[in-house]
Structures are given as structure tokens and as C-alpha cells.
Amino acid sequence: xxxxxxxxxxxxxxxxxxxxxxxxxxxxxxxxxxxxxxxxxxxxxxxxxxxxxxxxxxxxxxxxxxxxxxxxxxxxxxxxxxxxxxxxxxxxxxxxxxxxxxxxxxxxxxxxxxxxxxxxxxxxxxxxxxxxxxxxxxxxxxxxxxxxxxxxxxxxxxxxxxxxxxxxxxxxxxxxxxxxxxxxxxxxxxxxxxxxxxxxxxxxxxxxxxxxxxxxxxxxxxxxxxxxxxxxxxxxxxxxxxxxxxxxxxxxxxxxxxxxxxxxxxxxxxxxxxxxxxxxxxxxxxxxxxxxxxxxxxxxxxxxxxxxxxxxxxxxxxxxxxxxxxxxxxxxxxxxxxxxxxxxxxxxxxxxxxxxxxxxxxxxxxxxxxxxxxxxxxxxxxxxxxxxxxxxxxxxxxxxxxxxxxxxxxxxxxxxxxxxxxxxxxxxxxxxxxxxxxxxxxxxxxxxxxxxxxxxxxxxxxxxxxxxxxxxxxxxxxxxxxxxxxxxxxxxxxxxxxxxxxxxxxxxxxxxxxxxxxxxxxxxxxxxxxxxxxxxxxxxxxxxxxxxxxxxxxxxxxxxxxxxxxxxxxxxxxxxxxxxxxxxxxxxxxxxxxxxxxxxxxxxxxxxxxxxxxxxxxxxxxxxxxxxxxxxxxxxxxxxxxxxxxxxxxxxxxxxx
Amino acid sequence: xxxxxxxxxxxxxxxxxxxxxxxxxxxxxxxxxxxxxxxxxxxxxxxxxxxxxxxxxxxxxxxxxxxxxxxxxxxxxxxxxxxxxxxxxxxxxxxxxxxxxxxxxxxxxxxxxxxxxx
Numbered sequence: 001x002x003x004x005x006x007x008x009x010x011x012x013x014x015x016x017x018x019x020x021x022x023x024x025x026x027x028x029x030x031x032x033x034x035x036x037x038x039x040x041x042x043x044x045x046x047x048x049x050x051x052x053x054x055x056x057x058x059x060x061x062x063x064x065x066x067x068x069x070x071x072x073x074x075x076x077x078x079x080x081x082x083x084x085x086x087x088x089x090x091x092x093x094x095x096x097x098x099x100x101x102x103x104x105x106x107x108x109x110x111x112x113x114x115x116x117x118x119x120x121x122x123x124x125x126x127x128x129x130x131x132x133x134x135x136x137x138x139x140x141x142x143x144x145x146x147x148x149x150x151x152x153x154x155x156x157x158x159x160x161x162x163x164x165x166x167x168x169x170x171x172x173x174x175x176x177x178x179x180x181x182x183x184x185x186x187x188x189x190x191x192x193x194x195x196x197x198x199x200x201x202x203x204x205x206x207x208x209x210x211x212x213x214x215x216x217x218x219x220x221x222x223x224x225x226x227x228x229x230x231x232x233x234x235x236x237x238x239x240x241x242x243x244x245x246x247x248x249x250x251x252x253x254x255x256x257x258x259x260x261x262x263x264x265x266x267x268x269x270x271x272x273x274x275x276x277x278x279x280x281x282x283x284x285x286x287x288x289x290x291x292x293x294x295x296x297x298x299x300x301x302x303x304x305x306x307x308x309x310x311x312x313x314x315x316x317x318x319x320x321x322x323x324x325x326x327x328x329x330x331x332x333x334x335x336x337x338x339x340x341x342x343x344x345x346x347x348x349x350x351x352x353x354x355x356x357x358x359x360x361x362x363x364x365x366x367x368x369x370x371x372x373x374x375x376x377x378x379x380x381x382x383x384x385x386x387x388x389x390x391x392x393x394x395x396x397x398x399x400x401x402x403x404x405x406x407x408x409x410x411x412x413x414x415x416x417x418x419x420x421x422x423x424x425x426x427x428x429x430x431x432x433x434x435x436x437x438x439x440x441x442x443x444x445x446x447x448x449x450x451x452x453x454x455x456x457x458x459x460x461x462x463x464x465x466x467x468x469x470x471x472x473x474x475x476x477x478x479x480x481x482x483x484x485x486x487x488x489x490x491x492x493x494x495x496x497x498x499x500x501x502x503x504x505x506x507x508x509x510x511x512x513x514x515x516x517x518x519x520x521x522x523x524x525x526x527x528x529x530x531x532x533x534x535x536x537x538x539x540x541x542x543x544x545x546x547x548x549x550x551x552x553x554x555x556x557x558x559x560x561x562x563x564x565x566x567x568x569x570x571x572x573x574x575x576x577x578x579x580x581x582x583x584x585x586x587x588x589x590x591x592x593x594x595x596x597x598x599x600x601x602x603x604x605x606x607x608x609x610x611x612x613x614x615x616x617x618x619x620x621x622x623x624x625x626x627x628x629x630x631x632x633x634x635x636x637x638x639x640x641x642x643x644x645x646x647x648x649x650x651x652x653x654x655x656x657x
Numbered sequence: 658x659x660x661x662x663x664x665x666x667x668x669x670x671x672x673x674x675x676x677x678x679x680x681x682x683x684x685x686x687x688x689x690x691x692x693x694x695x696x697x698x699x700x701x702x703x704x705x706x707x708x709x710x711x712x713x714x715x716x717x718x719x720x721x722x723x724x725x726x727x728x729x730x731x732x733x734x735x736x737x738x739x740x741x742x743x744x745x746x747x748x749x750x751x752x753x754x755x756x757x758x759x760x761x762x763x764x765x766x767x768x769x770x771x772x773x774x775x
Contacts, residue, residue: 241692345767353766357759365752372739372748380744385686387694387737394752515696597699607699 003059003066007145010052011135014103017044018131021106025125035121039110042124045131046107053100056144057087065155069093069144075160075574077545085171086161091311092144094174098291099138101175101182102131105211109186115207122193123186123207130185133318141311160574163546169229177222177249181287183215184252187259188284188326191277195329198336200277205267208280210634212263213491216256217630223249224623235580235595237515237611239619242391247370248290251363255283258359261352268414269349273337275356277330285323286363292319344415351409358402365394396452399503403456404430406496407463411470425469429462446511453507460500464493491633498625505619508590514612521605528610531592532556535606536564546570548581551596551606555585567596590614670711678714681723682707686735694737706731 001009021041024034059067060083063076073090074083088097106127115123138144148155190208194200226249231239240246259279265272292315344350369386377383407429411422437454444450471485472478518526520535527533536552548568555563565583572578585592593611670678682696687703695703695710706727713723727735739745 236693236697238697243692343767350767353763357756357763361752361756361759364755368748368751372745376744382744383732383734384739384745385692385734385737386739386748387686387692389684389738390748609699 002147003055003064004145004147007052007055007059007067008139008143010048010055011139011143011145014045014048014052014099015132015135015139017041017048018103018128018135021045021128022125022132023128025121025123025128027125031118031121035117035124038121038124038128042103042106042110042128045128046103049096049100049103049131049135052145053087053096056093056096057084060084060087060093063158065158066148067144068146068148071148071155071158073161074158075545076157077574078161078166079544081171082161082166086165088174089161089165089170090144092138092142092146094178095134095138095142096144097175098178098182099131099134101178102127102134102185105183105186106131108211109189112210114210115190116203119190119193119197119199119203119207122196123189126189126192127185130189130322133322137314137318141314157574160572163570163572163575163577163579166572167229167233169225169233173222173225173229176218176225180215180217180219180222180256181249181252181290183211183218184256184284184287186211187215187256187280188322191280192326192329195277195326195333198333200266200273200337201270202267205263209260209263209267212256212260213630213634216253216260217627217634219249219253219256220623220627220630223253224620224627227623228620232582232584233579235582237513237593237595237609237613239509239616242369242386242388244370245290245294247366248286248293251366251370252283252286252290254359254363254366255279255286258356258363259283261355261359265349265352271343271349272353272356274330274334277334277337278327279356279360281323281326281330285319285326288315288319288322292316346412348409348412348414351405351412354405355402355409358398358405362395362398362402365398366391369394392449396449400452400456400459403459403463403503406499407433407459407466410463410467410496425466429459429466433458433462444512446507450507450511453503453511457500457503457507460496460503464496464500468493487636488633491629491631491636493629494632495626495629498622498627498629501618501622501625503622505615505617505622508615509613509619512614515609516611517607517609519605520608526608526610528592529612530557531562531612532559533594533608533610535596535608538606541568543570545574546572551608553583553594553596553608555592563592565594567594569597586617587612588614589617591616670715674714677720678707678710678723681710681714681720684724684737685710685727686737688731688735692737706735 018041021038021044024041025038027034056067056069058064059070060074061080063070063074063083065071069090069092073093074086078086086093088094106124109120109127110124114120187208190204190211191200194204223246226246227239230236230241230246259276262272262276262279266276292312369390372386373384408422408426411426411429433455436458437451440446440454441450446454468482471481471489473481514529516526516528520526522535522537525532525534532555534554534556536554538552539550541548541550548570550566550568553565553567554561555565563585565585567583568581570579570581580595580597582593582595585594591611591613593613595609597607597609598605679696683694685695685706687693687695687698687700687706689700689702690698693703695706709727709730710723713726714720718726724736733740739748741749
């Protein structure tokens with residue numbers, strides 16, 4: 001059987017199975033039987049999609065040119081690792097990756113026993129219908145198993161892969177990002193199921209929580225990896241450009257962050273349910289929008305690929321159908337969820353409402369900034385840019401208020417149990433953060449942005465310390481009390497500490513960035529913050545499928561040679577494209593970042609651009625901690641109303657995802 | 658190319674002027690790039706745009722005049738910060754309005770519950 005036919009059959013089997021999973025899960029019939037059939041069908045979807053994915057990967061490994069997709073996106077000379085990762089470095093293949101993760105979450109929902117059987121049955125049905133819709137879209141418009149046209153001449157070799165994408169960052173960035181995007185599908189399915197049943201309470205919250213936290217952690221890492229890839233591969237000396245596609249990944253993250261705090265309120269207080277339901281639908285809707293944005297050509301971006309308006313239109317319709325349908329259901333059923341209960345403004349839940357408000361406003365701001373140029377161009381034909389300055393002005397004050405709200409939220413207990421006790425420590429934290437921020441800013445001669453960044457970071461740090469202090473009680477009880485804290489609490493501590501580091505790192509690497517540009521002849525030297533950079537000369541080296549033009553740069557400090565680096569420009573003959581490979585010399589917690597380019601008119605001269613990014617490694621570490629906290633909490637035992645070691649131990653295997 | 662080459666050999670700036678020019682670079686988008694300022698880009702067009710700024714600064718323009726000179730050539734698209742003009746009011750006011758409405762909603766949540774708890 002041909003490669004193309006076998007792959008197509010696998011996808012069709014998956015389509016059939018997803019149809020069964022959807023029908024059996026949604027139909028109103030015997031719960032146990034419906035659940036069993038839907039679960040088995042979800043398993044079948046997973047197995048067949050996984051097989052299809054491996055089949056495509058094998059075709060890429062062998063550069064099997066009988067597949068049109070392989071012909072278009074691969075080349076026999078490509079390094080083997082990039083042949084494998086090339087499987088998802090194109091529209092069709094990445095859609096198959098998306099499907100595989102969607103099916104994976106379907107399988108996890110079916111076999112981990114989250115939620116009551118009735119809720120789970122319905123949720124599996126929704127998840128099955130999502131898989132059905134995406135499989136149909138893949139088979140009809142974007143099949144990676146499309147054969148190479150029979151009437152075309154025999155191809156000598158493939159067309160190659162965009163060199164920018166031949167990079168370790170690409171190997172892990174999309175799968176991680178998709179784990180996050182698609183993980184939110186499980187949250188969506190449980191929420192729609194709960195809305196149908198008119199019951200969105202603790203059971204829903206406990207079913208959703210591990211999926212949400214896991215997806216959120218993966219999304220955090222995915223966004224971080226994207227920033228890291230942009231930092232060292234694009235060679236622009238920055239890590240975040242407020243590019244539409246970056247924003248598209250940030251929007252579901254913001255919604256998911258708000259949601260995971262909101263779920264806590266539902267779990268603990270049985271309140272805020274309608275809001276939570278709306279956020280859950282919105283979070284997955286934002287993921288779909290992200291998928292649509294990258295592929296539609298509606299926004300221009302470095303990350304956009306396969307700009308195809310007709311496919312984009314289908315994806316847009318799917319986005320609108322799933323998001324709009326969810327919100328419509330919410331509008332019809334949301335009222336039933338409202339529960340009038342006492343709600344203290346000065347309480348943990350009050351702080352979480354504030355958190356949700358601020359995250360939603362930030363989400364709205366990013367949404368507005370991303371789509372405003374498109375809206376304006378359609379309405380008036382004027383082309384404008386909404387660039388980083390807009391987002392910085394809007395986001396920085398919000399981040400500062402968020403940090404203040406976070407410190408407050410950590411100090412104050414639930415309900416009205418903690419009146420007044422939070423005030424003295426909060427005063428100390430706010431005062432210390434402001435004084436500390438001012439001192440640091442004056443010491444390092446920063447701008448007003450530096451005050452905001454330092455203050456936000458310190459407020460969060462102060463909140464964490466205050467929280468642990470409160471929980472520890474006194475020195476004598478500290479060890480015993482803190483060690484008995486549940487894993488999910490430590491997850492929160494780790495994530496919040498990561499946030500504090502992230503804010504500190506961003507402040508250092510952006511506000512205190514130093515940048516120089518110089519045109520140097522061989523032997524000439526330029527300076528950046530006490531480091532002397534000498535352009536020593538250039539050379540050419542052959543890589544596996546590229547030529548590398550290396551520029552030797554010697555880095556000296558006080559006359560002493562501390563590093564010899566070789567930033568380069570690569571030329572990929574197959575794709576007829578070049579990339580800039582920057583050189584990084586780590587200095588403490590920061591980087592000296594050097595990129596070179598050919599200076600016009602003169603072959604000997606080089607334009608040397610150098611940046612110093614202080615504390616940038618603190619920023620990367622912060623991202624890792626934020627995600628790690630999410631994973632810790634995702635895999636921690638669920639919150640039991642009466643906690644005993646035996647009970648939480650018995651729940652542990654069930655809580656594993 | 659000739660146009661570009663001519664501009665390259667144009668202005669030479671004093672350090673103070675160069676510092677001002679650097680700040681103007683940061684606010685202008687390289688038309689061939691993605692959300693990248695002309696300060697960050699080595700694209701040819703970015704070099705041309707930089708020398709346009711240099712020339713205007715050398716000729717005695719204020720920062721704003723130099724920026725406007727580039728805008729008249731390439732359109733409002735090059736401004737990284739969208740202008741505060743009637744067509745962009747919604748963009749600028751939107752987030753603040755959302756915060757106000759959201760704050761009002763949150764407040765009503767508490768108010769209502771405060772009453773029901775009495």
C-alpha cells in the first residue's frame with residue numbers, strides 16, 4: 001500500500017472513531033454504557049492518530065517523496081534530527097501534531113477518571129466532536145498524506161525547510177505550545193458538559209483543575225521557548241516583540257491564568273461560576289484564534305506560515321462555531337449557575353476577583369492592540385502599527401497593580417476569617433517594595449520603568465514571604481507546619497516566585513539593556529559598557545547543508561582577553577536563504593549578545609551590533625519556575641475537605657494525569 | 658540603490674545629535690520588518706530610514722519634525738506608537754474603559770452580597 005493511502009486510511013479510521021465517541025458521549029442514554037463506548041472510541045482515536053503521526057514522521061525520516069508534503073518541506077541533505085522535527089514544521093504536519101495532542105487529552109479524560117461519570121461521558125462527547133471537526137478539516141483541506149501529483153515530473157529531491165526553522169528551538173517550541181493550546185480543549189469540554197447539565201461546581205472544578213494546570217504549565221514553557229528561539233535565532237537583540245502571533249499565544253495564557261485562579265474560588269467557595277464558565281470557553285477560543293491567526297495571513301508575522309486565506313476561513317468558522325456556541329450555551333444556561341452568597345471584598349476571593357479583573361483587562365488590551373490595525377484597515381484603509389510602546393505603556397501599570405493585588409491576596413485568608421490581621425504585614429511589604437525599588441533604581445540609574453518593574457517584582461516576593469511566614473507560625477513550628485503544606489500550595493509558591501524573577505529579569509534585560517552599533521574593519525575595536533570588542537577577521541566554513549560566514553570577535557575586559565566568539569551568517573543553498581547566528585557570551589546572570597552583518601559597499605567591513613542584557617538568565621529561570629509550579633500543582637492530590645495522609649495517599653494515583 | 662547610497666554619505670552628527678537620532682530610531686518601524694524598530698534592523702530600508710532621520714536632525718529639525726518627515730514618506734504605518742487621533746481613540750481609551758466597567762462589575766458583586774448578607 002502506498003504511504004499516502006495508508007496514512008489517509010488511518011486518518012479516516014480516526015474520524016470514524018471520533019464520530020462514535022461524540023455520538024455516544026452526547027446522546028442521552030445509559031450513562032455507563034455511553035461512557036464505556038465513548039471512552040473506548042476516544043482510545044481508538046488516540047491510537048489511530050498516533051499511528052498516522054508516526055507514519056508521517058517515518059516518511060520524513062526517509063524523505064519519502066511520494067508524499068507532496070514531504071516534497072514541499074524536506075530535503076535528503078537535511079540533518080536527521082531536523083528531518084524528524086520537520087514533520088510539524090509546516091501547516092499540514094503541525095495540524096496532525098495538534099490532532100495527536102487533542103486525541104491524547106481525549107484519552108487522558110477517558111482513562112484517568114476525572115469527574116462524575118455523567119459529566120465525563122458528556123465531556124468525552126464534546127472532546128470527540130472537537131476531534132471530529134479537526135480531523136474532517138485535516139482530511140478535506142490539509143492532509144499531510146496528499147500524494148505527489150502523478151503527472152508531475154519525478155522530483156530529484158525535496159524543496160527543503162525554511163532555515164530559520166532548522167533549529168533546536170523549533171523541535172520543542174511547537175509541541176510544548178500545542179500541549180498548552182490543546183490542553184485547554186479538555187477544560188472546554190468539561191465546561192460545556194457542565195453547562196449542559198446546569199451544574200458547574202466542585203466536581204467540575206476538580207475535574208478541570210489538573211488539565212488546566214498542566215496545559216497552563218505547558219503553555220508557559222511554550223511561550224518561553226518561543227521567546228528564547230526569537231532571542232537567539234532572529235538576531236534582533238530582543239526576546240519579545242509584541243508580534244501578533246506572540247500575542248496570539250499570550251492571549252490564551254492570560255485567559256488560562258485568570259481561569260486557574262477563578263477555579264480556586266469555585267472549588268473553595270462555590271462562587272463566581274458563570275464567570276468561570278465564560279473564561280473557560282474564552283481560553284480555548286483564544287487558542288483556536290491563535291491557530292487561525294498563524295495560518296490565515298490576516299496578520300503579518302515572523303511566525304506566520306502557510307498563509308492560505310481559504311483554509312484560514314474554515315479555521316475562523318470553526319473558531320467562531322466552538323467559541324460562539326460555547327458562549328451561546330453560557331448565555332442560555334449561565335443564569336442557573338448564579339448563586340447568591342455572601343462575598344467579602346476584603347478576602348482571598350475578593351483578591352482573586354481583582355486578579356481576574358486585571359488579567360481580563362490585560363487580555364482585552366492585547367486583543368485590541370493585535371486586531372486594531374486590521375480593524376482600522378478594513379474600516380478606513382489606513383495602515384497603522386501598534387508597536388511595543390503601546391503595550392508597554394498599558395501593561396506596566398497593570399502589572400504593578402497585579403503584583404500589589406497578589407501580595408494582598410496571599411496575606412488574606414478566605415471569607416471573613418482574617419479581618420485586619422493582614423494590614424500590618426501588607427504595609428511592611430508595600431513600603432519595603434517601594435523603598436527597595438527606588439533604591440535599586442537610583443543605584444543603577446534606571447528610568448521610571450525600572451521603578452515599576454522592581455516594585456512589582458519585590459511586591460510579589462514580599463507576598464510570598466509574608467504568606468509563608470503566616471503559615472509557618474513561629475520559628476519552632478515552621479519546619480513542621482511548612483512540611484505539611486500540600487503540594488498544590490508549594491506549586492503556587494514556586495509559580496509566584498517564578499513570576500517575581502520573571503519581572504526582575506524583564507526589568508533588567510529591557511530597561512537596563514545597553515546597545516551599540518559600529519562599523520569595524522579588521523583589527524578595529526569598539527566598546528560596550530567596559531568591554532572591548534575587536535573584529536579580528538572573517539572566514540568561511542561548510543556545515544552539513546549550509547555555508548557559514550564567520551566573523552571572529554575578541555572580547556576584552558581591561559585589556560585582558562575574556563572570550564573569542566564567532567557570530568556568523570549562514571547561507572542555505574537549497575532554500576536560497578540566509579540566517580543570522582548570533583554569538584552569546586554569558587556574563588554573570590546576563591548576556592553579552594553579538595551579531596554581525598556585512599556593511600554595505602565594503603567587503604572587509606562588518607556592522608557589529610552588541611547588546612548587554614543584564615539578568616536575562618533570571619528571566620528564563622523565572623519562566624521555568626512558573627511552569628514548574630503549574631506541573632507540581634497539576635499532579636498534586638486533589639483538595640480534600642478533610643485531609644488525612646491516608647486519604648490523600650489513596651487519591652494520588654487517581655490524580656495523576 | 659543610488660538613492661540609498663547618496664543618503665549613506667550624507668549627515669555626520671555630533672554625539673548629542675546622534676543620541677537624539679538614536680531615540681527617534683526607536684520609535685520608527687522598519688517598513689520591511691515585523692514590529693522591529695529601525696534601530697534594531699540591518700535591513701537596507703532601515704539603513705535608509707536611519708539616514709533620513711540623521712539628515713533631518715543635522716538640518717536642525719526637532720525630534721518630532723524628523724519623525725514626521727519619515728511619516729510623510731512612508732505613512733503612519735512606521736509609527737510604532739499609534740497616534741492619539743480620533744480614529745485611534747478607541748484603541749487608547751479601550752483598556753481604561755474596560756478597567757472601569759470591570760471595576761464597576763466587581764464592586765456591584767460585593768455590594769449586592771453585602772446587602773444580602775445583612
